[in-house]
Amino acid sequence: MKDVAIGIDIGGTYSKVGIVDSFGNCLKESSISTKDHKEFDSFFESLTAEIEHLKKPLEDLIKITGIGIGAPNANHYTGTIEDAPNLNWKGSVRIVERFEKHYKLPVLLTNDANAAAIGEKIYGAAKDLNDFLVITLGTGLGSGFVANGKLVYGHQGFAGELGHIIIEKNGRMGTDGLRGSLEAYVSATGMKRTIFHLMADRLEESPLRDIPFTHMTSKKIYEAALKGDTLALEAFELTSKYLGEALAIAVAHTNPEAIFLFGGLAKAGDFILKPTKKHMEENLFYLYRGKVKLLPSGLEDTNAAVLGASALVWDAIGK
Amino acid sequence: MKDVAIGIDIGGTYSKVGIVDSFGNCLKESSISTKDHKEFDSFFESLTAEIEHLKKPLEDLIKITGIGIGAPNANHYTGTIEDAPNLNWKGSVRIVERFEKHYKLPVLLTNDANAAAIGEKIYGAAKDLNDFLVITLGTGLGSGFVANGKLVYGHQGFAGELGHIIIEKNGRMGTDGLRGSLEAYVSATGMKRTIFHLMADRLEESPLRDIPFTHMTSKKIYEAALKGDTLALEAFELTSKYLGEALAIAVAHTNPEAIFLFGGLAKAGDFILKPTKKHMEENLFYLYRGKVKLLPSGLEDTNAAVLGASALVWDAIGK
Numbered sequence: 192m193k194d195v196a197i198g199i200d201i202g203g204t205y206s207k208v209g210i211v212d213s214f215g216n217c218l219k220e221s222s223i224s225t226k227d228h229k230e231f232d233s234f235f236e237s238l239t240a241e242i243e244h245l246k247k248p249l250e251d252l253i254k255i256t257g258i259g260i261g262a263p264n265a266n267h268y269t270g271t272i273e274d275a276p277n278l279n280w281k282g283s284v285r286i287v288e289r290f291e292k293h294y295k296l297p298v299l300l301t302n303d304a305n306a307a308a309i310g311e312k313i314y315g316a317a318k319d320l321n322d323f324l325v326i327t328l329g330t331g332l333g334s335g336f337v338a339n340g341k342l343v344y345g346h347q348g349f350a351g352e353l354g355h356i357i358i359e360k361n362g363r364m365g366t367d368g369l370r371g372s373l374e375a376y377v378s379a380t381g382m383k384r385t386i387f388h389l390m391a392d393r394l395e396e397s398p399l400r401d402i403p404f405t406h407m408t409s410k411k412i413y414e415a416a417l418k419g420d421t422l423a424l425e426a427f428e429l430t431s432k433y434l435g436e437a438l439a440i441a442v443a444h445t446n447p448e449a450i451f452l453f454g455g456l457a458k459a460g461d462f463i464l465k466p467t468k469k470h471m472e473e474n475l476f477y478l479y480r481g482k483v484k485l486l487p488s489g490l491e492d493t494n495a496a497v498l499g500a501s502a503l504v505w506d507a508i509g510k
Numbered sequence: 511m512k513d514v515a516i517g518i519d520i521g522g523t524y525s526k527v528g529i530v531d532s533f534g535n536c537l538k539e540s541s542i543s544t545k546d547h548k549e550f551d552s553f554f555e556s557l558t559a560e561i562e563h564l565k566k567p568l569e570d571l572i573k574i575t576g577i578g579i580g581a582p583n584a585n586h587y588t589g590t591i592e593d594a595p596n597l598n599w600k601g602s603v604r605i606v607e608r609f610e611k612h613y614k615l616p617v618l619l620t621n622d623a624n625a626a627a628i629g630e631k632i633y634g635a636a637k638d639l640n641d642f643l644v645i646t647l648g649t650g651l652g653s654g655f656v657a658n659g660k661l662v663y664g665h666q667g668f669a670g671e672l673g674h675i676i677i678e679k680n681g682r683m684g685t686d687g688l689r690g691s692l693e694a695y696v697s698a699t700g701m702k703r704t705i706f707h708l709m710a711d712r713l714e715e716s717p718l719r720d721i722p723f724t725h726m727t728s729k730k731i732y733e734a735a736l737k738g739d740t741l742a743l744e745a746f747e748l749t750s751k752y753l754g755e756a757l758a759i760a761v762a763h764t765n766p767e768a769i770f771l772f773g774g775l776a777k778a779g780d781f782i783l784k785p786t787k788k789h790m791e792e793n794l795f796y797l798y799r800g801k802v803k804l805l806p807s808g809l810e811d812t813n814a815a816v817l818g819a820s821a822l823v824w825d826a827i828g829k
Contacts, residue, residue: 338662445669483665
């Protein structure tokens with residue numbers, strides 16, 4: 192019998208679930224719709240049914256040691272999801288209690304970025320690091336801080352919300368209710384807003400001018416940048432500038448050995464890594480200059496969020 | 511025999527030394543000049559002579575368990591002071607090694623703000639807190655972060671340098687080499703620069719207009735504010751605005767239960783605490799609003815830095 196953990200990544204649109212061994216091999220993986228479930232109860236039923244389905248063919252081979260859940264606005268201490276703007280279920284959802292009752296197993300909960308940080312430490316490129324941080328670049332921007340070898344949860348359980356610092360005073364309105372928040376600039380949606388700013392302010396031709404706001408994606412901006420589109424390249428430069436400034440701020444807080452970029456935008460490689468590094472260095476206090484590595488995540492991207500969630504189990508109970 | 515620790519606070523002008531019991535009672539305290547010693551060797555000789563002098567009358571009553579040192583640009587891991595701009599001794603000073611050789615005792619080193627944070631945890635108002643931060647407001651601005659009950663040192667040992675984040679892009683030049691760094695606005699020297707800006711930009715009468723730059727102090731601005739001086743009050747408001755913005759950023763990093771303000775400026779009480787709290791709240795992500803306490807330090811100010819340094823010993827070896 193092989194010890195495994197169940198990893199669950201709850202996103203606004205889909206939720207992924209996987210069965211993961213202690214080396215980070217995902218034995219089985221699947222997903223269900225999140226947004227089709229107006230109530231948490233029906234979501235929970237679908238998810239547990241899906242887990243049964245995944246377990247079935249492995250029944251005699253595996254022993255499930257625990258369940259790790261990554262979710263937006265997740266509170267590690269209370270085991271609840273608190274009023275997540277991108278989820279249908281309002282108020283405080285006692286998700287850990289539900290899973291514990293059902294499975295009689297240890298259940299760990301945190302937000303997706305914290306889960307990514309633990310995943311990086313357990314399976315990824317941060318195995319030997321005690322001080323690092325992970326930035327997740329998706330629809331929004333999340334972050335997970337590890338200091339003294341432990342994830343920083345903070346007093347309420349909401350540490351590591353770098354997306355919600357104000358990086359541009361009187362800047363654009365963020366979906367987080369903050370004017371000029373980092374997430375409003377550095378995220379898939381942030382890049383989309385930036386390219387529309389550029390199309391308004393500048394005169395260069397660009398095929399991106401044929402795409403309406405609703406259909407614009409960071410992937411399309413990336414593809415244009417690959418072809419040398421001036422505005423797309425400028426959008427990457429601006430996004431990187433804001434990210435570099437924010438990372439310099441983060442470094443002055445916890446002095447990490449490395450910063451890992453994770454998620455969709457991070458795949459843009461040198462369009463984002465190189466200029467972000469440059470801007471970070473320019474904004475760093477001299478003691479830190481040249482000392483902080485900026486790296487792509489060491490987790491496989493296809494199921495990284497599930498891996499991260501499952502890693503919560505190994506981190507809590509040991510491998 | 512009473513167990514005691516020696517606390518040493520090395521400042522640019524003076525260095526203080528005290529003998530402190532495990533309850534934070536300072537049994538003996540004294541100081542020597544720092545800046546008169548061009549070489550570290552002569553400083554070390556004066557300091558050890560001073561310690562002998564303090565110990566003498568207590569010789570039969572105390573047992574010294576260790577030595578804690580707070581110093582600018584101090585590196586906890588290497589036991590060195592690294593190129594501190596305000597000290598005469600350039601390069602890397604191996605201060606821990608010198609003290610260990612001389613005293614054959616455990617010697618702990620960190621910067622003054624980290625020492626203040628540990629002092630707050632061991633003797634002060636943070637005894638029961640696992641997640642908090644201390645801001646020291648002096649000539650500069652320092653910070654010490656405690657997360658998961660432990661001081662965050664970071665990879666190089668230089669975590670908690672909130673004074674060196676850029677809070678105003680293209681802002682005033684800081685002595686730290688960064689344009690618009692927090693320390694250039696929120697510190698005794700920062701307030702002095704702010705009042706000169708205000709005197710240049712505005713027309714209100716003020717007795718502060720009779721004081722040249724060289725003689726201006728934050729204490730004089732405070733005294734003017736007490737008498738209702740418009741410009742002085744405005745200087746406190748602006749200083750608090752920058753501090754509030756920075757604290758909101760810090761909260762999004764480590765989600766502390768409380769933030770303690772420590773040092774000269776913190777003594778201005780409601781001139782600084784109230785408006786800083788207001789601006790912090792305005793800039794906070796909604797999950798944090800109303801959840802983070804902003805408090806004056808619980809350490810006695812006259813020898814707080816020495817207390818903080820001595821607390822490093824109890825934190826490392828236990829009381």
